[in-house]
Amino acid sequence: MNSIKETLAKIVFLLVACVSILAVALICIFLFANGIPAMAEIGLGDFLLGTTWRPSNGLYGIFPMILGSVYVTAGAVLLGVPVGIMTAMYMAFFASKRTLRVLQPAVELLAGIPSVVYGFFGLVVIVPLVDRLPRSNGSCILTASILLGIMILPTIITVSKSALDAVSQSYYEGSLALGATHERSVFYAVLPAAKSGVLSAVILGIGRAIGETMAVVMVAGNQTWMPKGLFQGLRTMTSNIVIEMGYAADLHREALIATGVVLFVFILLINLCFSLVKGGEKNG
Secondary structure (H helix, E strand, O other), X not given: OHHHHHHHHHHHHHHHHHHHHHHHHHHHHHHHHHHHXXXXXXXXXXXXXXXXXXXXXXXXXXXXXXXXHHHHHHHHHHHHHHHHHHHHHHHHHHOOHHHHHHHHHHHHHHHHOOHHHHHHHXXXXXXXXXXXXXXXXXXXXXXXXXXXXXXXHHHHHHHHHHHHHHOOHHHHHHXXXXXXXXXXXXXXXXXXXXXXXXXXHHHHHHHHHHOOOHHHHHHOEOOOOOOOOOOOOEOOHHHHHHHHOOOOOHHHHHHHHHHHXXXXXXXXXXXXXXXXXXXXXXXX
């Protein structure tokens, strides 16, 4: 009887796994079957390196959107990663139990806030603040970077704290035994030991930032020109797809799907980096 139950359980789990794999496979087939022909028709160089996006004139260059996604993601990482890692270290080694009872739910709440709410916050609070700076119209790279930096904090804090908590206590105690202070023990003994987990947190944060759409649409300005400065508006790849997919047709629609293929490749590369980091952690 037990063997029959085990066999049925294996079959059920196998079917569930197959459904998951099938869903991913169908998404890949849809993207590449519609996107690759569009790239071939437009020309791979003109599509990826073209600087003008004007579908009404047959111009489908997405290089400004690629740069926009890279710039905004890089800005979010520069702002969010130090704050996230420092917060994780504070929660793991410096915060009192009373403070932790407040911080932990706050971080979890940040993770559960919908992106459109973040977008409203950016539109009402961050955009007017940035607009006061010289030569800034508020909706620009800096605004989007600040907002995305806030949005990736829960991912970085949660994963980094788990990595720090997983480090053996012997690292910390050994450092103290050699005469190091509490702070030096945390920064120079525990943090290096958790570097693989912290790097994983950063990579996951990058994936979160580059795939974000709604919040960026609301604060980035959405201009399709080449981004030339911190205080200029821009459009990311995800924003371009969301804004124009509703009315696109024929080659225009296929070009947007091809943009999704490029974004998909970016996400695959990020996941590959995550897998390599985790593999290095296991081998270490």
